[in-house]
Amino acid sequence: MTPKSSTAKKNRVLPGFKLTLGFTLFYLGLIVLLPLAAVFGKTFELTWPEFWHTITMPQAMASYRLTFGASFCAALVNTFFGLIVAWVLVRYNFFGKKIVDALVDLPFALPTAVAGITLAMLYSHNGWIGQLLEPLGIQVANTRLGVFVALTFIGLPFIVRTVQPILEDLDPELEEAAASLGANRWQIFWRVILPMLTPALLTGFALAFARALGEYGSVIFIAGNIPMKTVITPLLIMGELDMFDYAKATALAVVMLVASFALLLTINILQWWTNRYNTNNLA
C-alpha cells in the first residue's frame, strides 16, 4: 500500500533509470521469459488439432477443474483465516507469540514432500485426524478434500506475511477518529480497517493461489491420483513426461501458464483499483 507520489513520475530525481530498467528487463528475460518461451516452443511441435485434443482431453478438463477449484478455495479460506492469524499476531501480546510467529513460516520451509507425507499420515483412515473423521463419514486422504487440505497448508504463510506488515503500519489515529465519530467496533473494522487491508489481502490471495496451482510434491501423496477424480494438472504433466511425450506435457503446461497469467493479471488490476480507491479516500 505504498502511496503513489505524483512528483516522482514527472521528473526523476533518482539517476540510473535506463540502466536499472535495462537490467530488470534482461534479468526477467533470462530467468522468466526464456524458460517460458522454451515451453511454448516445444508445444509448437504439435499441430493445432493435436494441441487442442491434448488440452481438451476429458482427463485434462477434470484436472483443470480440480487444480483451479481447489487452489481457489484453499486461497479463499486462507485469506479469511490468515487475516485472523495476522490480526492476532499484530494486535495482541501473549506468551509464546514469537514461536507462533515462527510457526507460520513452516509451510514455506518444509520440503513439500514432507508436508504431503505428514498430511497423508494424519488424514488416512488410521491417522490421528483421519480416525476421528472416519466415523463421521468424512474421508480426506485420497479425495478432492485432501487436495484442498494440502493446498491450504502450503498457502497460509502467503496471506499472513503480506497482511502482517500492513496491519503493523496501520495508523491507530484512524480507528480512534472513527470511534470518536461514533462508529462501533464492527463498523470500524468493516469501514476503516478492511478497506486499507484489501490490497494486501488480494496480493496474499494471488500469491497463495499461484503457489497452489503449481504445487505438486505435497498433493500427490494425499490426493490418491485417481484419473478424472483426483489427478491434478501437474501430475498429468508428469505422466506425459514419464512417457517421453514432451510436447503434450508442455501443451498442458501452456494451458496452466496462460490461465495463471490471466488470473494473476486480473487480481493485479483489481488490487491496483482498490488501492487507488483507497488513497483517494484517504486524501
Next chain:
Amino acid sequence: MMMSAEPIQIVGEGKGQPSWLELVQRQVGSLRYGVVQIVVHDSQVTQIEKTERVRLNPAGPTKDGTMKTLFILLLATSLAATASAKEIKLLNVSYDATRELYTDYNAAFSKYWLAKTGDTVTVSQSHGGSGKQAQAVANGLEADVVTLALAYDVDAIARQAKFLPLDWQNRLPHNSTPYTSTIVFLVRKGNPKGIRDWDDVARSGVSVVTPNPKTSGGARWTYLAAWAYALEASQHDEAKAKAFVARLYKNVPVLDSGARGSTITFVQRGIGDVLLAWENEAHLALKEFGTNQFEIVTPSLSILAEPPVAVVDKNARRHGTTDAAKAYLDYLYSDEGQEIAGKNFYRPRSQAAAAKYGKNFAPLKLVTLDAEFGGWALAQRTHFAGGGTFDQIYHPQ
C-alpha cells in the same frame, strides 16, 4: 582443523633447479587438503607457499585466516592426491525397487574390481521412477550405467539423446536382463479376503493398491500382467480383457506415482486388501515387517518382467570409465552377481543361483511382453498413451 604452512623459496631458475611449474605440481601432488599459492615479484615466481590442512571434522567448515600475501595467485586447491592406483567413480541410475540389490552388489563389485585391477571403484546409485530416471539421463544426468525397470525407458535414452546405440539390448545376454522379476500379490496376514488369483483382485469389495501406470514402470508391468491373465482366461477376447482390467482398476483407491509409494501406502498407511507389487518388493516388505503381518500370494499367471541394464556409452567414454562400466554389468551375470540378485529376491538367470533361491519363487506361468504384446512400443501406444486402454477405464469412449 590444523594447518602447517611451509614457504619454498625459489632463487632464479638456474640449472638443476626444477621449473616453478614442476614445483607447484609436486606440491599439489603431495597435498591432500589445502592451498598452494605462488608469489610473483617482477613477473618472476619467487615463492611457493603450501598450506596443508588436516581435517579433524570432515563436515566442519574450513576457514583460512592466514592469507596475508599481497600478490596472490590462487593456483590449486587439491582435494585428493593423485594416487598411483586409479580411483574410478561410476554412477548407476536405477529405478525404485533396486535400492537394496545394488547396495549389496556395489560392495561386491568394488571388491572384485580392486582384486582384479587394483583400482578402487566407488559406485553411486540414484533411484526413482523408471521413466523419470530415464529422462534425467537423457537430459544430462551423468550416468555411466542405467539399470531401469523397462526396456522402453532405455530405448528412450537411445532414441532421444543418442547416448547409446539403438540395438543396445543385444549387447548383453538374455536381452540385457541379468535377472528377472514378476508381479505378485501382497496381502494382509491370514488373507482375510481370500485372494488367490487375479479374479479375486478384480472382485467387487476388494481394495487394491498399485501405482499409476502412467508414471511407474512397475505399474505398467502390473497392468499388462492383469491384461495377459484376462486374455488367457477369455480365450483371447480383447473386449473381455479390457472389461476385466477396468473392473480391477475400479477397486484401486490410490494410484501412487511410484512402486515404493504404493508399498508405503499399503504397508504403513494400512490402505487396501492387496498390493500388486514387484516380487522382490513384496519379499522385502515381508523381510522388513515380518511374516506375521503380510503374506505373498502368487497368481496362476503373471508377466516376466525384464528390467534391463545398459552402459551409457557416451557418458562412460567421456568419464573414461567404459571398461569399468562394462565390467560392472558383466559381473551381474557372474556367479556372485547372480547370487546377490537371488538373495535380493530377483529371479536369477543362472541355473545354480535359481536352484539355490528357488524356494522364494513359487512356480507360475510367465508370459513375455514380446510374445503377448508385441514389444514395448506397441504396448505403450495401445494401453498407456493418451486415449489408450488405461485412459478409457476412467473415461469410457
